[in-house]
Amino acid sequence: MTQSDLTDMFSEGGGLPETLPGDPMPLLRAWLDEATEAARTPNPNAMTLCTATPDGRPSARVLLCKAIEVDPGYLIFYTNSRSRKGEEMEANPRVAAVFHWDEPGRQARIEGRVVRSPDSESDAYFASRHWTSRLGAWASDQSAPIGSRAAMLEKVTQAVIKLDLDLGALLDGGEVNIPRPAHWFGYRIWVDRAELWSGGTGRIHDRAVWTRSLGEGDAPETGAWSATRLQP
Numbered sequence: 001m002t003q004s005d006l007t008d009m010f011s012e013g014g015g016l017p018e019t020l021p022g023d024p025m026p027l028l029r030a031w032l033d034e035a036t037e038a039a040r041t042p043n044p045n046a047m048t049l050c051t052a053t054p055d056g057r058p059s060a061r062v063l064l065c066k067a068i069e070v071d072p073g074y075l076i077f078y079t080n081s082r083s084r085k086g087e088e089m090e091a092n093p094r095v096a097a098v099f100h101w102d103e104p105g106r107q108a109r110i111e112g113r114v115v116r117s118p119d120s121e122s123d124a125y126f127a128s129r130h131w132t133s134r135l136g137a138w139a140s141d142q143s144a145p146i147g148s149r150a151a152m153l154e155k156v157t158q159a160v161i162k163l164d165l166d167l168g169a170l171l172d173g174g175e176v177n178i179p180r181p182a183h184w185f186g187y188r189i190w191v192d193r194a195e196l197w198s199g200g201t202g203r204i205h206d207r208a209v210w211t212r213s214l215g216e217g218d219a220p221e222t223g224a225w226s227a228t229r230l231q232p
Helices: 003-011 025-038 084-091 119-128 131-139 149-162 167-171
Strands: 046-052 058-064 067-069 074-080 094-101 106-116 184-198 206-211 226-230
Touching: 025 067, 025 094, 025 106, 025 184, 046 074, 046 084, 058 074, 058 084, 074 084, 074 119, 119 184, 131 149
Parallel strands: none
Antiparallel strands: 046 058, 046 094, 067 074, 074 184, 094 106, 106 184, 184 206, 206 226
């Protein structure tokens, strides 16, 4: 085997451009779009979100990324603000998220600061959900203890009564108005660190990180991205 053969062998699987792009967000969204089009998993937009208490105790869970806004550079997800993650984000807005697409051998690690989405954006997305999911958002005090599954299902029934819903219309697939609860809305992760990873032969992966400065507020000013290739 020659040096050239060895180089060719370990070149297989390189997934990042030799000259790194100035902005990682278009490539991140392209990877998500490719995973969505390939449809090899039920939820290609699944990501692990990590939050932490002010004293640094972390917690993680898998949820769905509903959008990647390339410019100005944030991710969107939706949840109950009274959940554990909601309370932790309120106390400590610094979060991290990870996407993992096993079949193409890709991973994306995101870090940034989370802010609430505008009410209009949350209203529009909530209205697009299936009525069962909208009803569930009213019925569940997410993360709070409950005595049994039967008790949870009773809460669903009570939500139908509270909202004065026509159960027959619901079951027949009719249009039913279920407004968004005040404690349920979208969040935007404004990204200030993005690391993209593509698997390679012999674990000689292709890996790079981009960082930028991030101002304060719900629509922060952002600095220019700085890109660095990393050893695997």
